[in-house]
Amino acid sequence: MSRLTEIDKPPKPALKSVGPHQFRRIGKFVLACDDSGRFAFLSQAEYLGYLKGLKRGTALRDKLAIAGLMSDSFDFDEAARFAAEKSLLSWPGPSTHLLKLGAAGRAMSLATAKRAVDFAFSAPARDVGLELIPERLESEWGLVWFIVQYARRQGEWRKKAVSLTVRVEAALPARMKEFLDGHRVDLRAVVEIAGPPSVAVPGARRVLARVNAPAEAASGWIDALSEAGVESILLEPSGSAKDFLAFYAAALDRMLQLQGRRDMREERGLGFLSGRRWLLPGHDVLSELCYAPDGSIYSGELAASLDEEARDLLKLGELGSRRFDDLAKGPAVRAVLAASLSENQPMCSQCVYRPFCAVAPSENLRSQGTLWGRHPSSERCALHMALLDILFSRLARTESAEALRQWLS
Ligand code: SF4
Structure with a gap:
């Protein structure tokens, strides 16, 4: 079972020019996105043309080169800068x-x-x-x-x-x-x-x-x-x-x-x-930590509200006996961070939204009984995908794209 979309009879990609990317059909557009989150919207015909190979000097080719989607004019420095800004190295x-x-x-x-x-x-x-x-x-x-x-x-x-x-x-x-x-x-x-x-x-x-x-x-x-x-x-x-x-x-x-x-x-x-x-709101450790009245440190608010067995898995220590720098030495933080990396998740690694999305491990634990989660049947993954479809469909429209970009300024 997969929520990922498909293209009917795609041509064999022209590997000399087509850059590594994932795609998704959203309404009448195809969203193509590279690993670090640079993206472009194309019509279905444009996307098929892109896969077959675009002639130099066309407007579409220039647009996709700027988006980092053409392998033969790939700007490695720009891609590295973009990826580093968004990676956990910058957390x-x-x-x-x-x-x-x-x-x-x-x-x-x-x-x-x-x-x-x-x-x-x-x-x-x-x-x-x-x-x-x-x-x-x-x-x-x-x-x-x-x-x-x-x-x-x-x-x-x-x-x-x-x-x-x-x-x-x-x-x-x-x-x-x-x-x-x-x-x-x-x-x-x-x-x-x-x-x-x-x-x-x-x-x-x-x-x-x-x-x-x-x-x-x-x-x-x-x-x-x-x-x-x-x-x-x-x-x-x-x-x-x-x-x-x-x-x-x-x-x-x-x-x-x-x-x-x-x-x-x-x-x-x-x-x-x-x-x-x-x-991302409510993401264990990465965006929040939660302190209970008894001094327990939890990976997040949801973790602190789970039943005792699940809560214990996400308890990171006690206030007064741990320093922040000690947290990473504990198995709970390492497990949470590993489960948060969507590159490690089989379905996420094929999903166009991977650079933007992650399901909180405490949410996986609550809904599926595992920190790692099973994304093909995860309701939270389905919700994220639908929310991202809504957001990206607004980014594809000129009149709403600018307003959405202002959110980030
Ligand atoms: S969790 Fe997010 S990145 Fe992973 S498959 Fe679902 S929508 Fe895509």
Whole structure:
């Protein structure tokens, strides 16, 4: 079984000129993409002509040479630079450190909170992102108060930029909002997109949206959230995948229409288009680490929420007994990184989206019981492929391509 597309009766490629690439049919286009993520859209007739061999001096040949798809005019230096920028050699460390302030009624201690902040600052990234996830904000407010001020001090001492976020599900009391605004702390609202549009958390610039709504509801939701100042949204399915994809496409189109007036970006789409796996939301170790109230370090938020046996596989150690540099010595981190490299996955290695996509190992473990995953039958792979089809079909249209490229600027 494969989700990869085919071309009817393709000619034998002219190996002297056709560069190594993967292809995919998207609507009336063929997307051709090299190993490092340089790509071009062609009509089916153009693609067949490309495979047969193009004469020198044609516009199509020049376009494909610029995209790095002609082997006889291949710019190795440019290809190497492009590949290095996007490879794990350029990984700056996890960008988000998630602190679960409480779980099952048990709150993190102040000493553990301090260790978590210290650990986050020991990571190599120049920018430290901390996201605080309260279970019961009112009773854990003292922890938020301490972490915000301690992290700001650490940022000054260690000369690192710090971004602080608190995840919330409802509007905050004025005293909390005032404190967070005064310390430049962003709010990330958790929103259930199921009924008519509403803005439950005024002042939130980021939203984590769980979507169980039809496509017709998308424009209204995007309008309401962007008018309320939301700049960044992560859309996650919580109902049927088919409805979610229709909602995602309509929401994306509305965001692209609003671009330049009220900019809003979808975080997973942005991660895909960047071609940098460490910008994919929720990717174990590469984009995040998660600290539980008892001081356990997990490969990510999903890992910390799995059942005990699965959780133990993705536990990387304890705060206070490990330094960031020690993590790579543990088998869990090595297994996670090996499973994250889509070049190692049989189906991904033939997929045109391989330079842009990776399924988080914790997601594989949750849905298929294996860190490695079985992508031909993986629902997450199917979702990624459909989302990438939506994104690339917009990149193929002149009117939406520029707006999407601005996401990356
Ligand atoms: S996981 Fe991503 S790269 Fe791999 S086959 Fe699926 S869509 Fe393609």
